Amino acid sequence: MSNAAVKQAKFEFGRHETFAVRHGWLGKGMARIESSEGFKADLATADALGIGSRMVKSLQFWLDASGLAQFERDLENGPRSRRLVLSPLGWTVMKRDPYLEFPATWWFIHLSLASREGSVWSWFFNDFRERTFERSACVEAFIRHLKEHSSNQTTPDVAKRDVSCLLLAYAAASANDRMDPEDATICPLRDLAMVLRHSDTGRYEKTRPLDQVPLEAVLACVSSLAMEVSTDSVPLGEVVRRRRGPARVFGLGSDMIDDIAATAEQVYGHIGVKVTLLGAERHLSVPALRPDEWLERHFQRIGDQA
Known part of the structure; x- marks a missing residue:
C-alpha cells in the first residue's frame, strides 16, 4: 500500500450557508427526520425547529456532512426527488446518544467531515500541513489547492467563506481567552480542541487532541x-x-x-x-x-x- 496521492475531485461550496453547526441542531434535525413530517429545508421545518430559513438549509447540510443522515431517492414525489433519512450512524446515535452529549459522538462526526472528499473539511485535515497559520494564508492555500485539484472552480470570496466556516466550527479560544459556556452559538466541534485561535496574535494553531480520541x-x-x-x-x-x-x-x-x-x-x-x-x-x-x-x-x- 502506498501513500495515496491527492486526486482530482469535484468540490462542494457554501452549503453550510456560513453557519457552523450549533448545540442542539443535529438532535432536533434527526428527530424531525423521524417525525411524520420528515425533514425538508423549507419554512415549515424552520418554524417547527425555531430557526431561520438559511439556518434550516445549513442544518440540512450538517445532517448530511456529519454522516448522521443521507439522501435517498423519493420516487413517490418524482424520479429526481430525494429525501433525507437517518444513516446507520444516525440510528446508532439516536439510540445511544440522542442529545449528542458524549464526546465520542462528535469524534465520529469529525471523522465523517474529514473523510468527506471534495470539501474544505477533508482538505484542511488531510492536505493543509501548516501547524500554525493566519486565516489569510489558509484561504490562499485552499484556493491554490482548488486550482490544482478541483474539477470545478469557485470565486475567492466563496473559498474564503468556506475556510471561515471551518475555523468558526473548530477553532477554540486559547486558555487566556474567556468563552461564555452558555453561548448556544458555539460549535461543539470546538470541544475536540483540534484547532486553537490565539487572540493576541490572531493566528491559528493545529494541536494534538487534549482528550484521548476513542x-x-x-x-x-x-x-x-x-x-x-x-x-x-x-x-x-x-x-x-x-x-x-x-x-x-x-x-x-x-x-x-x-x-x-x-x-x-x-x-x-x-x-x-x-x-x-x-x-x-x-x-x-x-x-x-x-x-x-x-x-x-x-x-x-x-x-x-x-
Whole structure:
C-alpha cells in the first residue's frame, strides 16, 4: 500500500450557508427526520425547529456532512426527488446518544467531515500541513489547492467563506481567552480542541487532541482505510502518513498511534484487531466494520466499564 496521492475531485461550496453547526441542531434535525413530517429545508421545518430559513438549509447540510443522515431517492414525489433519512450512524446515535452529549459522538462526526472528499473539511485535515497559520494564508492555500485539484472552480470570496466556516466550527479560544459556556452559538466541534485561535496574535494553531480520541473512532478510520484498498491489514507507517488515515484525521503523532494500536489489540483482539510484524514493518489488522458498528462497540465498552 502506498501513500495515496491527492486526486482530482469535484468540490462542494457554501452549503453550510456560513453557519457552523450549533448545540442542539443535529438532535432536533434527526428527530424531525423521524417525525411524520420528515425533514425538508423549507419554512415549515424552520418554524417547527425555531430557526431561520438559511439556518434550516445549513442544518440540512450538517445532517448530511456529519454522516448522521443521507439522501435517498423519493420516487413517490418524482424520479429526481430525494429525501433525507437517518444513516446507520444516525440510528446508532439516536439510540445511544440522542442529545449528542458524549464526546465520542462528535469524534465520529469529525471523522465523517474529514473523510468527506471534495470539501474544505477533508482538505484542511488531510492536505493543509501548516501547524500554525493566519486565516489569510489558509484561504490562499485552499484556493491554490482548488486550482490544482478541483474539477470545478469557485470565486475567492466563496473559498474564503468556506475556510471561515471551518475555523468558526473548530477553532477554540486559547486558555487566556474567556468563552461564555452558555453561548448556544458555539460549535461543539470546538470541544475536540483540534484547532486553537490565539487572540493576541490572531493566528491559528493545529494541536494534538487534549482528550484521548476513542479507540473505536481510530479503528473506524483504519477500517475505512483498509476497505478502501481491499485489505484487512494496514502498515502502521501508512496509518501515520496516509490521507484519511487517523494520524491526519485526528491530529495524532506516531507515538500516539503506537499506543492506541497496542491498547486496541488488548481490548479488541478477540474480534481480530492485532499488531503483527510482516518483514520489517508492523501492520495493524482490523475487522471490516462500519463506523456505526464501531460507535456501538464504544458505547458497549464504556457501559461495561461504568
